Amino acid sequence: MGLKEKLHTFRVKNQDKKWFPVFSGFHTFLFTPNETTKHGTHVKGADDLKRTMNTVVMSLIPCLIFGMFNTGYQHYLALGEIDAVTGGFFGSGFWTWDNFILGFWKILPLVIVSYAVGLAVEFVFCVIKGHEIEEGYLVTGMLVPLIVPVDLPLWMLAVAVVFGVVIGKEVFGGTGMNILNPALTIRAFLFFAYPTWMSGDKVWVHGAVDSTGTADAISGETVLGYLAQGNTTDLAQKYDLADMFYGFIPGSIGETSTILILLGGLFLIFSKIASWRIMLSAVIGSLVMGLIFNGIVAAEWIPEYSKFYSLMSFEYWQHLLVGGLAFGIVFMATDPVTGAQTNRGKWVYGFLIGFMSVMIRVFNPGYPEGVFLAILLMNVFAPTIDHYVIRGNVKRRLKRLKNATIYPKVTEGAEALKTETV
Amino acid sequence: MALLSKKDANLILDPLADNNPITIQVLGICSALAITAELKASVVMALSVLFVLGVGNVVISLLRNVIPSKIRIIVQLIVVATLVIVVDQVLKAFAYELSKTLAVFVGLIITNCIIMGRFEAFALGNGPWKSFLDGIGNALGYGVILIIVGFFRELLGSGTLFGIPVLGDPIRKTGLYATGYENNGFMIIPPAALIVVGIIIWVQRSRNKALIEEA
Numbered sequence: 162m163g164l165k166e167k168l169h170t171f172r173v174k175n176q177d178k179k180w181f182p183v184f185s186g187f188h189t190f191l192f193t194p195n196e197t198t199k200h201g202t203h204v205k206g207a208d209d210l211k212r213t214m215n216t217v218v219m220s221l222i223p224c225l226i227f228g229m230f231n232t233g234y235q236h237y238l239a240l241g242e243i244d245a246v247t248g249g250f251f252g253s254g255f256w257t258w259d260n261f262i263l264g265f266w267k268i269l270p271l272v273i274v275s276y277a278v279g280l281a282v283e284f285v286f287c288v289i290k291g292h293e294i295e296e297g298y299l300v301t302g303m304l305v306p307l308i309v310p311v312d313l314p315l316w317m318l319a320v321a322v323v324f325g326v327v328i329g330k331e332v333f334g335g336t337g338m339n340i341l342n343p344a345l346t347i348r349a350f351l352f353f354a355y356p357t358w359m360s361g362d363k364v365w366v367h368g369a370v371d372s373t374g375t376a377d378a379i380s381g382e383t384v385l386g387y388l389a390q391g392n393t394t395d396l397a398q399k400y401d402l403a404d405m406f407y408g409f410i411p412g413s414i415g416e417t418s419t420i421l422i423l424l425g426g427l428f429l430i431f432s433k434i435a436s437w438r439i440m441l442s443a444v445i446g447s448l449v450m451g452l453i454f455n456g457i458v459a460a461e462w463i464p465e466y467s468k469f470y471s472l473m474s475f476e477y478w479q480h481l482l483v484g485g486l487a488f489g490i491v492f493m494a495t496d497p498v499t500g501a502q503t504n505r506g507k508w509v510y511g512f513l514i515g516f517m518s519v520m521i522r523v524f525n526p527g528y529p530e531g532v533f534l535a536i537l538l539m540n541v542f543a544p545t546i547d548h549y550v551i552r553g554n555v556k557r558r559l560k561r562l563k564n565a566t567i568y569p570k571v572t573e574g575a576e577a578l579k580t581e582t583v
Numbered sequence: 584m585a586l587l588s589k590k591d592a593n594l595i596l597d598p599l600a601d602n603n604p605i606t607i608q609v610l611g612i613c614s615a616l617a618i619t620a621e622l623k624a625s626v627v628m629a630l631s632v633l634f635v636l637g638v639g640n641v642v643i644s645l646l647r648n649v650i651p652s653k654i655r656i657i658v659q660l661i662v663v664a665t666l667v668i669v670v671d672q673v674l675k676a677f678a679y680e681l682s683k684t685l686a687v688f689v690g691l692i693i694t695n696c697i698i699m700g701r702f703e704a705f706a707l708g709n710g711p712w713k714s715f716l717d718g719i720g721n722a723l724g725y726g727v728i729l730i731i732v733g734f735f736r737e738l739l740g741s742g743t744l745f746g747i748p749v750l751g752d753p754i755r756k757t758g759l760y761a762t763g764y765e766n767n768g769f770m771i772i773p774p775a776a777l778i779v780v781g782i783i784i785w786v787q788r789s790r791n792k793a794l795i796e797e798a
Contacts, residue, residue, distance in 0.1 A: 314763055316763070316764075317765070320767075328778060328781075332781075332785065350769060353768055353769040353772060354767040354768050354769035354770075355765060355767070355768065356768055357765075358765075
């Protein structure tokens with residue numbers, strides 16, 4: 162008897178045990194169960210929830226690996242041990258073992274904690290509720306380490322993951338029923354609970370917090386943090402556009418490299434996992450808001466000493482290169498559960514995410530980033546948007562029905578239908 | 584041990600759990616969110632409502648046969664307002680710091696739905712003794728939730744209870760803070776109270792399935 166059959170007999174024998182969902186979760190992770198339907202025909206698709214989730218995780222891997230290199234790079238750069246990278250994306254001084262190893266040992270624990278705690282919570286709820294393990298955490302567990310600063314203490318991450326999975330997802334009924342994106346719920350919790358670890362100019366480069374107050378103190382501001390301080394003129398000396406596009410800038414672990422995010426986004430679009438409508442409309446939304454701000458500056462409606470001036474005068478399309486906007490649009494806004502479901506709704510939903518992100522970015526006095534707040538806000542509004550899209554469709558079809566001739570013309574049923582719908 | 588008849592005892596005990604004004608009737612939420620960042624404020628708020636609701640219910644119950652029903656809301660408001668002003672003045676006189684923390688929320692006891700709700704639903708139709716018990720019961724039910732929420736929010740948010748540090752000193756890094764623990768800033772802001780109240784409701788309903796409404 163092969164392993165597959167043994168597992169199957171084991172499965173059948175223990176079907177009513179309390180821990181069965183845990184076994185089943187691991188079993189179906191690796192194997193397709195032997196059970197087949199006995200009657201009728203069914204449409205079979207290979208792309209079940211697990212495959213979908215795995216595809217998204219795959220598209221996140223480049224960002225993760227880049228994040229590991231970047232963590233080391235930013236650390237050694239801030240210490241002054243290496244020079245700034247030159248020569249394009251594959252330039253010298255970035256893709257080195259030193260950089261990778263430092264980043265690997267800093268980021269691996271975050272990934273492990275995120276998955277271990279999140280899956281543990283998920284398993285506990287499955288056993289309590291007695292249903293199959295849901296795969297929803299596979300993507301969340303990978304997203305979470307990518308959207309936090311590298312020096313975040315592990316216990317904080319663990320607390321936030323428990324909060325995010327329980328309050329963000331399980332109370333609503335688990336995977337597929339949640340209103341808010343769990344990964345962003347976790348980030349929002351971290352941000353409001355431990356703001357000193359989630360914002361400011363110390364947390365984005367490894368080692369900056371520990372070295373505070375010593376002779377070797379280093380700091381690393383994000384581009385947005387730098388702008389929010391009111392610096393405008395010498396940004397170009399610090400980072401040029403290529404740096405921002407390739408991702409050689411400080412920031413949350415996975416959010417910096419716009420080019421790899423773009424790559425992951427294209428992969429998701431071609432594998433039809435994520436909605437291109439949401440991505441495109443979010444990009445348009447952020448460009449529109451950026452243009453409005455640029456216009457306000459150009460029209461000189463805002464004085465130069467205003468604290469919003471530097472962020473407002475930031476070139477509109479460059480908003481997409483810095484901070485978490487690109488990452489949020491590609492991997493967070495397109496979450497099929499929490500986003501809008503209707504095609505027209507997706508356009509509105511995406512547009513408002515981009516629009517709000519840039520708006521919050523500019524007007525938020527404490528913290529120059531607004532993507533996660535904008536997406537959470539639109540998550541809440543997604544059902545409302547869908548509702549009005551569907552009402553609109555119903556209205557249009559009713560109008561069509563009123564003008565239509567219903568055959569057969571004189572039966573009572575048709576009259577009843579007409580009066581009923583009108 | 585027949586201090587109270589079974590019926591009377593239920594007037595007090597019911598609102599404590601199975602008919603709790605906050606977790607079951609979802610009344611008085613605003614103040615539960617606003618003032619529960621500190622345990623001390625929660626306790627004072629609970630006591631203030633206990634006083635206002637206990638006395639108010641008796642007064643309304645005594646007046647119930649002479650209040651014309653057309654203007655009963657105005658009369659009720661006058662009674663609450665009088666009692667609230669008494670509470671406010673007492674706090675200002677004897678606990679000025681605390682009254683500053685509670686700020687406008689003592690005044691807003693007037694608008695606390697629980698109070699008007701009990702006047703309308705109970706005191707207008709029952710005798711003073713029963714009304715008194717009902718008022719005490721509901722105020723206690725309200726206070727219990729306030730104190731639970733305040734306990735968790737102050738403990739996790741500031742590491743103190745009644746202003747006394749219990750987890751160590753966050754600045755000199757003693758006690759629990761020596762291990763790297765930090766206060767949770769999220770618990771200080773009002774949305775955290777909403778979530779804590781939500782968790783209490785969750786726990787209560789999963790222990791007593793009869794409380795779950797038909798979907």
